[in-house]
Amino acid sequence: MSLATLAKAAALFFFAVVVQVTIVAPIEILGGSPDLVLVMLVALALMQGSIFGAITGFCAGLLIDIATLGTLGFTSLLLTLSGFWIGRYGETTGRDRAHAPLLSVGVVTALYAVGSVVLRFLLGEAAPAHGAPVQALPMSVVLNLLLAFPVFALVRRLFAPAGPRPEVEFVG
Numbered sequence: 001m002s003l004a005t006l007a008k009a010a011a012l013f014f015f016a017v018v019v020q021v022t023i024v025a026p027i028e029i030l031g032g033s034p035d036l037v038l039v040m041l042v043a044l045a046l047m048q049g050s051i052f053g054a055i056t057g058f059c060a061g062l063l064i065d066i067a068t069l070g071t072l073g074f075t076s077l078l079l080t081l082s083g084f085w086i087g088r089y090g091e092t093t094g095r096d097r098a099h100a101p102l103l104s105v106g107v108v109t110a111l112y113a114v115g116s117v118v119l120r121f122l123l124g125e126a127a128p129a130h131g132a133p134v135q136a137l138p139m140s141v142v143l144n145l146l147l148a149f150p151v152f153a154l155v156r157r158l159f160a161p162a163g164p165r166p167e168v169e170f171v172g
Contacts, residue, residue: 005048005052005159008158008159009044009048009052009056009159010059012040012044012155012158013037013040013041013056013059013060013063014063016036016037016040016060017037017060017063017064017067018067019036020035020036020037020064021064021067021068024036029139029143030139031136031139032136032137032138032139032140032141032142032143033136033140033143034140034143034144034146034147035109035112035140035144035147036147036151037060037064037079038079038082038105038108038109038112038144039105039144039147039148039151040060040151040155041053041056041057041060041079041082041083041086042082042086042101042104042105042108042148043101043148043151043152043154043155043156044056044083044155044159045057045082045083045084045086045087045090046086046087046089046090046100046101046104047090047155047156047159048087048159049087049090049091050083050084050085050087050088050090050091051084051087052083052087053082053083053084053086053087054080054081054083054084054087055083056083057076057079057080057081057082057083057084058076058079058080058083060079061073061074061075061076061077061078061079061080062075062076064076064079071123071125074119074123077119078112078115078116078119081115082108082111082112085108086104086108089104090104101148101152102145102148105141105144105145105148106141106144106145109137109140109141109144110137110141113136113137113140
């Protein structure tokens with residue numbers, strides 16, 4: 001992991017958080033809303049791995065929590081777990097498969113919504129009744145899947161490896 005990669009990721013996520021909080025979050029289509037930061041995290045974690053995904057997920061979540069004046073660490077925890085597990089999926093099985101980006105976005109969107117409700121319950125916070133994340137889940141998944149195509153193209157262009165990727169050998 002080079003310093004240039006970290007700087008590109010920091011700039012990209014800062015821009016994504018600003019766009020998410022100011023433009024994308026208020027958009028609501030049939031009850032669901034797209035999540036640009038989550039889709040971008042999935043794309044980057046698939047390409048760069050679990051540790052990079054967890055670090056960028058934590059930093060992006062912290063930026064979102066600060067920007068929205070939400071519970072500090074709430075989004076950070078959810079995005080850290082999302083970045084780590086999608087990075088592990090990319091490292092072990094799915095990085096080069098054609099279905100990996102869409103499958104990852106769909107699964108993480110669902111787990112993020114359920115995790116948000118569970119974490120709110122554990123913290124004793126009231127979940128909003130008019131826009132509960134689980135009720136809006138099907139449309140949020142569709143919107144994030146549509147958002148995945150341009151985001152994955154951008155992330156592949158910015159973070160493409162310079163040389164050939166090393167082969168992974170499984171022993172046993």
